[in-house]
Amino acid sequence: MSAVFLVLSAFLASAVEMVEALTIVLAVGVTRDWRSALIGVGAATLALGAVVAALGPALTLVPIDALRLVVGALLLVFGLQWLRKAILRASGYKALHDEDEAYARELAEARAAGREERAGLDWYAFTLSFKGVFLEGLEVAFIVLTFGSAQGSIPLAAAGAGGALVLVGAVGVAVRAPLSRVPENTLKFAVGIMLTSFGIFWTIEGVGGHWPGDDAALPVVIVFVAATSALFVSLLRRRKLALA
Amino acid sequence: MRFFRFWWDFIVGDDWRVAAGIAIAIGIAAALVAAGVPAWWFLPLAVAAVLYASLWRETQRSWDVPDASLRPPGRRAQCRSTGPEGTGS
Numbered sequence A: 001m002s003a004v005f006l007v008l009s010a011f012l013a014s015a016v017e018m019v020e021a022l023t024i025v026l027a028v029g030v031t032r033d034w035r036s037a038l039i040g041v042g043a044a045t046l047a048l049g050a051v052v053a054a055l056g057p058a059l060t061l062v063p064i065d066a067l068r069l070v071v072g073a074l075l076l077v078f079g080l081q082w083l084r085k086a087i088l089r090a091s092g093y094k095a096l097h098d099e100d101e102a103y104a105r106e107l108a109e110a111r112a113a114g115r116e117e118r119a120g121l122d123w124y125a126f127t128l129s130f131k132g133v134f135l136e137g138l139e140v141a142f143i144v145l146t147f148g149s150a151q152g153s154i155p156l157a158a159a160g161a162g163g164a165l166v167l168v169g170a171v172g173v174a175v176r177a178p179l180s181r182v183p184e185n186t187l188k189f190a191v192g193i194m195l196t197s198f199g200i201f202w203t204i205e206g207v208g209g210h211w212p213g214d215d216a217a218l219p220v221v222i223v224f225v226a227a228t229s230a231l232f233v234s235l236l237r238r239r240k241l242a243l244a
Numbered sequence B: 001m002r003f004f005r006f007w008w009d010f011i012v013g014d015d016w017r018v019a020a021g022i023a024i025a026i027g028i029a030a031a032l033v034a035a036g037v038p039a040w041w042f043l044p045l046a047v048a049a050v051l052y053a054s055l056w057r058e059t060q061r062s063w064d065v066p067d068a069s070l071r072p073p074g075r076r077a078q079c080r081s082t083g084p085e086g087t088g089s
Helices: A002-031 A034-059 A064-090 A099-112 A123-151 A154-175 A184-206 A214-243 B002-011 B016-034 B042-061 B073-078
Strands: none
Touching (some): A002 A154, A002 A184, A002 A214, A034 A123, A064 A123, A064 A184, A064 A214, A064 B002, A123 A184, A184 B042, A214 B042
16 A cells, blocks of 8 residues: 555656756757757766765665654655645645746746857756756655655655656657646645655654554545645635635 | 755755744654654644644735735735745745
C-alpha cells in the first residue's frame, strides 16, 4: 500500500519541478539556441548525477528512526508550503500560477539578453538552461532520496520520478510550448497533501511513536489532510465572499 | 549566501511561522511519546491548526485576488502583492 503512495508522491512532486524546468528550457531553446540549451540540460544532468552519487550512500548510514524524524519534519514544512499556496489559490486569494505568463517572461528576457559566445556556445542559453535544470533537478533528487530512504526503497521513488520525466518530456516534445494544459494547482494540491501526510506519518515514527494499524494508518492520514484542506478552501472562499 | 537563500526558500518558504509551529509540535509529540502517551492523534491536529493559522494570517493581510472588485472597498488601498512564487511550490 505505502509503496503505491511512495511512487505516486515521487511522481507528482517530480512532475511539478520538471514542468518548471521544461518551461525555462523551451523558452531558451526557442528564442536563443537549441544546441546550447540542450548542452546545458546535459551538463546539469551530469552535475546532478554527481551530487546524487555523493549524497545517496551517506543517507543509508543514518539510523532509520533519526532519518524518519528529519525527513518527516522536512516534508511537513515542505508539504505545508505547497498546501498553503494551493489552498490560497483554490480559494481565490492568490492568482493561479500561469505557465503561459512564465513562458512569456522567460521569452522576453531571453530575447533582451545580448549574445556572448564561449566555447562555441551561446552562454546565456547554456547557463539559463543549466541553472533551471540543475536547481529543479536538485529538488527532484532531494524528493527521491528522502522519500526513498525513509521508506527503505530509493528505486521505487526513483521509478516515480522517472515516470514523471518520461511523461513531462514526452508532453514537452509533443507540444513544444509551456505546459499550461497541466492543471498546475490541482497537481500542487495533490503533492502538498501527499508530502504533508508522509511528513506526519514518518515524524510520529521518528519520535518513537506508533500508528494504530501501522502502515494501514497512512491512507487515513492522507484522507484527513485532504478533507481538512478542502474544508479550509471552503471556509476561506465563504469568508472572501462575505467580506466582498 | 545564494546557497543558503535557496535552501531557506526551498524548505521554510514564505511563512517561517509554519516551520516554527511544526518544530514546536514535533517537540510536544516527542514529549508525549517519552511520557508514554500515544502521540499519533496530536500531530495531525497540530498540523491542521498551524496551517489554518498561517492561512488566516495571509488572508487578513493579503488581498492578492485576480479580480480587484472582489476586495472590500476599505481594503483596496491596503492591497499588496504576496511576492514572487517560492521555489518548488
